[in-house]
Amino acid sequence: MIVPLDEAVRELVHDGDTIALEGFTHLIPVAAGHEIIRQGLRDLTLVRMTPDIVYDQLIGAGCAGKLVFSWGGNPGVGSLHRFRDAVTSSWPVPLEIEEHSHAGMANRYVAGASGLPFAILRGYSGTDLVENNPNIRTVTCPFTGQELAAVPALNPDVTVVHAQRADRDGNVQLWGITGIQKEAVLAADRALVTVEEVVDTLDPVPGQVILPERVVDRVSVAPGGAAPSYAHGYYERDNEAYRAWDAVGRDREAFTAWLEELIAAPTTPEPAGRGL
Amino acid sequence: MIVPLDEAVRELVHDGDTIALEGFTHLIPVAAGHEIIRQGLRDLTLVRMTPDIVYDQLIGAGCAGKLVFSWGGNPGVGSLHRFRDAVTSSWPVPLEIEEHSHAGMANRYVAGASGLPFAILRGYSGTDLVENNPNIRTVTCPFTGQELAAVPALNPDVTVVHAQRADRDGNVQLWGITGIQKEAVLAADRALVTVEEVVDTLDPVPGQVILPERVVDRVSVAPGGAAPSYAHGYYERDNEAYRAWDAVGRDREAFTAWLEELIAAPTTPEPAGRGL
Amino acid sequence: MTTVTWTSDEIMTVTAARSLRDRMSCFVGIGLPSTAANVARRTHAPGLWMIYESGTLGTVPGHLPLSIGDGILADTADTVVSVPEVFNYWLQAGRIDVGFLGAAQIDRYANINTTVIGDYADPEVRLPGAGGAPEIAASCREVTVIMRHSRRAFVDRVDFVTSVGHGSGPGDRERLGLRGAGPMRVITDLGVLEPDPLTRELVLTGVHPGVEPDAVREATGWDLAVAGDLAVTPEPTDAELSVVRSLTGGS
């Protein structure tokens, strides 16, 4: 259950998989994303509500054939240039996209976690998203006759999330902004969780989400593994790193140099402060 | 916002209302139910997943014209005799029933809380509930063609729940088994919350649900107001009282005597241990 | 030499407990099913993962709860989730190995009635109703029913189908879109009934020590078939009985 990150990625992720590395600004599984780049995985369908710089990196590294998402940007900074380059110039490989709203993506995960084939919501009506995405349809309420949007369940082959802690059995505990992580894990066929630390006992914390070990396939210890995003109670968001990415991501050469450095580096966690 | 219970009931509950007093074994708003009996409200549509003895009392007192529910019993003891008597002998008044499964009721509240007209679930298929309840229908998944059950949203006129604490602004905090209470409050037009106590600050508690004051219309202090059910961290379930109700509820005369005593009593909280 | 004696309820409980394997996930109904699951967890299945419909996941109560939502269930759970979550994310998603249910009436195809005796519109006896049972019976990988044997309870056709067992025979569950295998055993105070693999009709496959098959047939409201290789339940061990009695207060 608890294995090194490189081993966990090797066991759970395969070329061509649909994979969600979720995290809503908080607890983004960056170390796992970097390990996927290092292992040279290809043709992945990457899923995430808010693809940010680690998805920019995966796309720039040529790991992805498709992106399913609702907002792709560098939060508070600007655009994702590798994402832009892939969409507009197919560099380094073409990137197919499937685009939703946050409400649509969130409900797709809820349906996936619930064993339902689709979800209904009030959304999309009148937008150009509808005509560009065959996965946005409608259903009619059998009681009121109202028409509502329908989206298909999302059931990734693999979901990866980062959490603060796990116990030795592999039960996982996360808190703070917990976003869509529970649903993404429950919707997946396989789940990998990187954690700041493994502890003997998961002392209850207000606002916690517990992922029982029976829905988690592998836990890997990756202290600082969410940096430059943050881990509530462990370290803060490195806003400077997000700003600094803009210049790297903007330029193919600068990005390639960054990529070579990443691949050359051993599989170790990102540096980050502890216990903030 | 924070008013005596008799005033809160007078302001929020009216004859003919659809009213949900929710609580899944834990935190059942018994004191509020007794106040509704005292005020002689009539022709209520009572809604609850698990109507137990306080609903038996409301039905026996003639407050209800209809019951919408999924399991009506005295948990761990047996049947509700006033409910049985109303259904089989229309005593003291006829009781119409609308009957669901727990999964159906829970999803009806979820739809109500979500501003959707209906909910979908895998349920009811092949059961005789379907032909006896026009509020169980089907929809077809627009992606897979699968047929799923559909139930209409539940939006009570009033929801009443009991919670451990509120702050002076009316923000409410409950924890332990929180059941369907959040959804029932969010689905309602008006919400009344009885609490064990009002405090200056709601210190965070693991597993807590917070109901922000803007979704709560009235808070009433009713220490022991969930007894003979329990309030996690305050007092335990009085299993003996549940067992003792069987004899009272079984007999119209014994019940009538109980009812007269209740009505004669002032509006005060039930006695119960504190700080267990 | 020790002479072990037990009641028919005790051997029913022990037999139901034995049907659970370690580390299974079990959606537990209150009453007899809850007692049996807790016996299993204290004997051969310490890793049994019990869910009660109040939202308590992985609970390990120190004593038997009277209701489905006693405080002891929350205090000892891995986590407590909302009622919509337990039904949607855990049950409906197909994560639960076995549903442990009681019933007021069951029929030859293991369909379950907990709604009314008699006509729905004008019932002879009004029962509590469905609760979580219809979806537990639909979505758990399999279902075990625990109930006392009597002609009133074991009927040819239930008065009301609250929860579908095997419908009216082979193919019915698939046709109805029910994803679990349905009731794979009915454990009573007299013995064990299992669906025939071909006809899906309940057949007597085991009796408790000292029970004659004819006595079971006598207590059953249809012409109950008896398996050729009828098993006899191994006697409860001292350890099992001691756990049952510590939980139920019996002796």
Add this chain to the structure above:
Amino acid sequence: MTTVTWTSDEIMTVTAARSLRDRMSCFVGIGLPSTAANVARRTHAPGLWMIYESGTLGTVPGHLPLSIGDGILADTADTVVSVPEVFNYWLQAGRIDVGFLGAAQIDRYANINTTVIGDYADPEVRLPGAGGAPEIAASCREVTVIMRHSRRAFVDRVDFVTSVGHGSGPGDRERLGLRGAGPMRVITDLGVLEPDPLTRELVLTGVHPGVEPDAVREATGWDLAVAGDLAVTPEPTDAELSVVRSLTGGS
């Protein structure tokens, strides 16, 4: 006598802040909208109830978050809920008074584009996409858009309708089943645009001090109508500017 000076971004932020009333609930987008909402809360609307789409309800951050989900938002919230809950139970249910949104492009009917410039299949510029905006624009009781004025941004017809404003005119929102009133004001660094009550087309109803209506028309990609009773934004007060600058680090 004090001479107050300010930047065009500062008066935009102050004007947007003033549009909020105390105790309103506000679904806050990141960037300019977030700055304005936080200014309001620190000036005339201390009871402003801010929601960010990361699930932080009733948050009172001590400094401006860079992202929609900074730790400071969770630390100071009344409660933090999951992302499905914030969209389903809070936004979709119609509980939010006002959505505060930014945009890359907006058109004469206040339709919003945050998806692509150019053709969707072969875009000139790929923008971040929808995020929460389509449903914020649909479900909040009303919407305020905050963005800098330019001919590139204020276009006759957006290249892509990410979030519906007033569609193509009267009756469109109703026909589409959108329950909120839609964008009721667009606040820019030059002035304020509001939909004409009859035609739903954006009209210039206010300018900031020192801004000529023609300059606004010049910065707008359609033939912008100017209200007869054109308002002039009251100058920012010292107190307002001091709060804006303390939040943004400006001076």
